[in-house]
Amino acid sequence: MKKFVNKVDDMLVESLSGFAAAHRDLVALHLDPNYLTRAQKPQNKVALISGGGSGHEPLHAGFIGYGMLDAACPGHVFTSPSPDQMLAAAEAVDMGKGVLFIVKNYAGDVMNFEMASEMLAGENATVLTSDDVAVINSTYTTGRRGVAGTVIVEKCVGSLAETGADLATCKALGDKVNQRTGSMGVALTSCTVPAAGRATFDIGDNELEMGVGIHGEPGRRREAMREADAIVGDMVAAILQDFERSDHKPAKGQEILLLVNGFGGTPLMELYLLFNSAAKVLEGHGLIISRSLVGNYVTSLEMAGASITVCLLDDEIKRHWDSPVHTPALRWGR
Amino acid sequence: MKKFVNKVDDMLVESLSGFAAAHRDLVALHLDPNYLTRAQKPQNKVALISGGGSGHEPLHAGFIGYGMLDAACPGHVFTSPSPDQMLAAAEAVDMGKGVLFIVKNYAGDVMNFEMASEMLAGENATVLTSDDVAVINSTYTTGRRGVAGTVIVEKCVGSLAETGADLATCKALGDKVNQRTGSMGVALTSCTVPAAGRATFDIGDNELEMGVGIHGEPGRRREAMREADAIVGDMVAAILQDFERSDHKPAKGQEILLLVNGFGGTPLMELYLLFNSAAKVLEGHGLIISRSLVGNYVTSLEMAGASITVCLLDDEIKRHWDSPVHTPALRWGR
Numbered sequence: 001m002k003k004f005v006n007k008v009d010d011m012l013v014e015s016l017s018g019f020a021a022a023h024r025d026l027v028a029l030h031l032d033p034n035y036l037t038r039a040q041k042p043q044n045k046v047a048l049i050s051g052g053g054s055g056h057e058p059l060h061a062g063f064i065g066y067g068m069l070d071a072a073c074p075g076h077v078f079t080s081p082s083p084d085q086m087l088a089a090a091e092a093v094d095m096g097k098g099v100l101f102i103v104k105n106y107a108g109d110v111m112n113f114e115m116a117s118e119m120l121a122g123e124n125a126t127v128l129t130s131d132d133v134a135v136i137n138s139t140y141t142t143g144r145r146g147v148a149g150t151v152i153v154e155k156c157v158g159s160l161a162e163t164g165a166d167l168a169t170c171k172a173l174g175d176k177v178n179q180r181t182g183s184m185g186v187a188l189t190s191c192t193v194p195a196a197g198r199a200t201f202d203i204g205d206n207e208l209e210m211g212v213g214i215h216g217e218p219g220r221r222r223e224a225m226r227e228a229d230a231i232v233g234d235m236v237a238a239i240l241q242d243f244e245r246s247d248h249k250p251a252k253g254q255e256i257l258l259l260v261n262g263f264g265g266t267p268l269m270e271l272y273l274l275f276n277s278a279a280k281v282l283e284g285h286g287l288i289i290s291r292s293l294v295g296n297y298v299t300s301l302e303m304a305g306a307s308i309t310v311c312l313l314d315d316e317i318k319r320h321w322d323s324p325v326h327t328p329a330l331r332w333g334r
Numbered sequence: 335m336k337k338f339v340n341k342v343d344d345m346l347v348e349s350l351s352g353f354a355a356a357h358r359d360l361v362a363l364h365l366d367p368n369y370l371t372r373a374q375k376p377q378n379k380v381a382l383i384s385g386g387g388s389g390h391e392p393l394h395a396g397f398i399g400y401g402m403l404d405a406a407c408p409g410h411v412f413t414s415p416s417p418d419q420m421l422a423a424a425e426a427v428d429m430g431k432g433v434l435f436i437v438k439n440y441a442g443d444v445m446n447f448e449m450a451s452e453m454l455a456g457e458n459a460t461v462l463t464s465d466d467v468a469v470i471n472s473t474y475t476t477g478r479r480g481v482a483g484t485v486i487v488e489k490c491v492g493s494l495a496e497t498g499a500d501l502a503t504c505k506a507l508g509d510k511v512n513q514r515t516g517s518m519g520v521a522l523t524s525c526t527v528p529a530a531g532r533a534t535f536d537i538g539d540n541e542l543e544m545g546v547g548i549h550g551e552p553g554r555r556r557e558a559m560r561e562a563d564a565i566v567g568d569m570v571a572a573i574l575q576d577f578e579r580s581d582h583k584p585a586k587g588q589e590i591l592l593l594v595n596g597f598g599g600t601p602l603m604e605l606y607l608l609f610n611s612a613a614k615v616l617e618g619h620g621l622i623i624s625r626s627l628v629g630n631y632v633t634s635l636e637m638a639g640a641s642i643t644v645c646l647l648d649d650e651i652k653r654h655w656d657s658p659v660h661t662p663a664l665r666w667g668r
Contacts, residue, residue: 002522002540002559003522003604004562004565004600004607004608004640006561006563006611011603015603015604017610018608018609018611018613018628019606021609021610021613021623022606022609022628055603057602057606062602188337206336225336229340231338264599265598265638266636267389267391267598267635267636268392268396268598269388269389269391270337270349271338271352272349272350272356273338273340273345273349273352274338275352276348276355277340277348277352279355292356294352294353294356299601301601304336306338331665331666
């Protein structure tokens, strides 16, 4: 394992300290228990809190700021944060309008956020994200995994919360965006969790893992490496087949947001090639790509690979996607 | 070689097409010869054009837009663009106030931009970036290499050009920022140029290349892997020693911009750890980190590694760094 690290045990706090120092105009770091908040506390809005294992940066702390999150709770790499982190964060950012937890659907995260929710005195609710169409139930999951679509949920709910909307309304939008969002990932290499010191899984020089999870969990199948268009064709087909079976079968002319998300080790040049390929397939199905995002947003340390996410837009989602956002990792319109 | 690619020969145009589609509100792609411009042509300003081999994304096309470049000319991976690309780009974006080429100091780029400059009818000038303190002369270079500091030059000159400043003034600021900027890189792995199909260089499981170039060119020395603080200590020392020998020896209290740039394959978590480490060393020397940037801005495909860049700020540079920018890869204040 070759990584930029001093002592593995110190890695998380050193990295968080660097993050907070580099973005001190936007975020503040609180240690022991560890959580991050906005540098300036806003007023009179629902407080949005997310969190999960580290190693997926910029998720979640990179999305703290105006128009997105109020706080994030980072666990150790690929390990759930603890309820005391979530409680401390909630108490720090609650503005009296309630707390909404946005939680990726992994058993440990769900259990700990539930405990925090029960211990919290104030009103609170939870949006569980579960956009990964690859598998139902998985290594760390009952039901679907929450992956890159979580960024879209956090962006849209974050926008709505800034308008002063109440807790139930914010939760409803989060659930809606999640239901209208599907993702599918593929890995070309494994990643290495620092504390483990060895690759999470073995994969051959000519193999890919179709439907991989963001911790390197198995997907649908191991298969031979192929041309990008063929890989993308299967990824997009999996997403569209899933929508076909849902309550919101997209009609021709449906506007979508297309997110091509890198897992950390794939060059931007390849991510844009994947976008080009996915756009052709989706447009061939009569869908209109009216919003797009390409880059490393929900990563798996240094894994080579990428996911494709499609969100079925409506006027409400478009409005909240387009609204100003001012965070370390997503910033526009202000 | 496992990469998301269809035919290697088609990779560049497919990737550029995806880039232009994903950012069609900001950029327009022109093929044969290949160059990219802003989607809306501004008026009455010096036209800023950069370019170079591909594989360093988001440099340069990711910096097209308000407050930065007017056009970029992408060559094939790690290969200089040709003079006809530069000429076509210059003719497309020239607004009658002259053209400023911002060129990283590599022999092929310098030669081809010089040819374009000579062939161009209108007034033009060139800023050569050469911020890499690792080596004088190198595989592709006479003199120092231009690396991540190029982003700071493009940002500041881009800001100045928006004010209507003339060509000589823009060139002078570019030269000044370049002279006040030093960078040092380190590689933990090689990258693989798609057309070559094999790693650019061999490196052991416990080795690093100190002072590596952004094409995988050799640096100062091959050495054993060490703790991050020790690696960063040597990188920062190299930059500071270089400033000590220059005309602008930083005094205690000097404000700096600290850029920690990933080469493409290093997780953000590690880049922030490097930032934390570098900040401690620099502050220990009495320098004040008043601006910062952390992320993958000048990459080497999927190389694991990072560079540290220090820019010695003054009021003029701070003002132009802080001013609004609206490009695919750098966006704030607007």
